[in-house]
Amino acid sequence: MTKLLLRALAGETLPVPPIWMMRQAGRYLAEYRATRERAGSFLDLCYNPDLAAEVTLQPIRRFGFDAAILFADILLIPQALGLDLTFEAGEGPRLSTVTTEADLARLKPVDAIHDTLSPVYETVRILSRELPSETALIGFAGAPWTVATYMIAGRGTPDQGPAHDLIRTNRPLFEALLDRLTDATIDYLSRQVQAGAEVVKIFDSWAGSLQGDDFRAYSLDPARRITAALKQRHPGLPVIAFPRGAGERFEGAHAATGADCIALDDGVAPEWAARHVQAAGCVQGALASPHLVTGGPELVEATRRVVRAFAGGPHIFNLGHGITPDASVENVHRMIDTVREGRHG
Numbered sequence: 435m436t437k438l439l440l441r442a443l444a445g446e447t448l449p450v451p452p453i454w455m456m457r458q459a460g461r462y463l464a465e466y467r468a469t470r471e472r473a474g475s476f477l478d479l480c481y482n483p484d485l486a487a488e489v490t491l492q493p494i495r496r497f498g499f500d501a502a503i504l505f506a507d508i509l510l511i512p513q514a515l516g517l518d519l520t521f522e523a524g525e526g527p528r529l530s531t532v533t534t535e536a537d538l539a540r541l542k543p544v545d546a547i548h549d550t551l552s553p554v555y556e557t558v559r560i561l562s563r564e565l566p567s568e569t570a571l572i573g574f575a576g577a578p579w580t581v582a583t584y585m586i587a588g589r590g591t592p593d594q595g596p597a598h599d600l601i602r603t604n605r606p607l608f609e610a611l612l613d614r615l616t617d618a619t620i621d622y623l624s625r626q627v628q629a630g631a632e633v634v635k636i637f638d639s640w641a642g643s644l645q646g647d648d649f650r651a652y653s654l655d656p657a658r659r660i661t662a663a664l665k666q667r668h669p670g671l672p673v674i675a676f677p678r679g680a681g682e683r684f685e686g687a688h689a690a691t692g693a694d695c696i697a698l699d700d701g702v703a704p705e706w707a708a709r710h711v712q713a714a715g716c717v718q719g720a721l722a723s724p725h726l727v728t729g730g731p732e733l734v735e736a737t738r739r740v741v742r743a744f745a746g747g748p749h750i751f752n753l754g755h756g757i758t759p760d761a762s763v764e765n766v767h768r769m770i771d772t773v774r775e776g777r778h779g
């Protein structure tokens with residue numbers, strides 16, 4: 435029996451949607467916090483294949499999700515290209531920056547990224563041996579635009595201002611950086627697939643701040659290039675694209691990216707998305723993650739609303755964004771039970 439996640443990605447409408455959660459291995463789990471402690475730091479955990487595989491498996495053991503997502507981070511690529519990267523507790527990432535031609539010239543060639551990233555491929559190999567046979571393994575990378583926003587600003591920013599400034603002041607440099615990231619992302623994801631990833635997801639967390647032609651040129655087009663190159667190297671590979679914050683521009687995103695599945699956020703109504711996005715193919719999403727903190731009958735009602743809205747086509751249940759550290763395990767169980775309540779009935 436083919437894995438449920440792969441069946442939904444192939445376009446099948448299932449009686450109960452497969453389910454997993456963004457950031458399912460994370461700080462809301464005591465066992466994650468304990469393993470991170472053992473590793474020393476978040477980055478040490480990302481580069482320790484045994485422990486990274488362990489935290490990837492923790493939510494599978496606890497909740498029986500239909501998919502595991504490789505434990506790693508979208509900022510490992512900038513680090514592999516030569517930038518300094520640190521995570522300060524409670525402050526998020528800090529990176530050295532790329533804002534001049536000289537900075538770009540100092541980046542390592544794309545071929546060199548695997549020296550740094552090979553532990554990630556080892557994590558994938560371990561997982562493809564150890565996951566239950568019904569659980570699909572998702573590899574991932576950040577989309578070039580989202581990764582570039584961190585490389586240009588040196589940190590997370592509320593409005594991606596520094597990256598937009600660079601587009602205005604030096605568009606050729608910005609585009610050269612985006613091209614380098616696109617090439618690196620293709621090779622990185624291809625190695626994950628060779629190691630055993632069955633699906634890949636491209637996280638464009640900051641796509642929503644791109645306006646007008648820039649949205650197509652810097653979010654949709656790179657996703658299409660990555661998807662096409664991967665499908666050429668790995669025929670049949672399913673791809674999920676997540677242009678977060680796209681709003682009404684989610685419509686048409688299947689065709690514009692070539693992805694098999696468009697991951698939605700909770701900024702669009704599920705009933706609207708069923709008509710305008712799911713009509714073109716599989717969709718993933720999108721319960722608002724604060725429900726996993728607040729719980730109650732509202733959690734059950736909002737979960738049912740998502741399931742109901744997308745019941746007429748291929749759907750993967752997920753959150754609109756990552757689960758937060760203050761979410762409760764009890765509420766995760768309640769969400770899963772609500773999604774699956776029809777399965778044996």
Ligand SMILES: Cc1c2[nH]c(c1CCC(=O)O)Cc1[nH]c(c(CCC(=O)O)c1C)Cc1[nH]c(c(CCC(=O)O)c1C)Cc1[nH]c(c(C)c1CCC(=O)O)C2
Pocket residue numbers: 455456457458459460461470476503504505506507508509526527574576590637639756
């Ligand atoms: C923008 C982005 C990043 N990383 C990621 C994105 C895109 C998705 C999104 O929008 O959330 C993607 C990501 N980050 C992580 C994963 C692993 C797989 C998963 O469980 O989803 C994935 C897929 C682990 C992580 N990545 C990070 C953590 C928390 C680190 C810790 O344990 O202290 C985890 C579990 C840290 C991280 N990583 C990043 C930031 C800004 C931060 C700090 C903010 C925070 O602490 O939540 C960059």
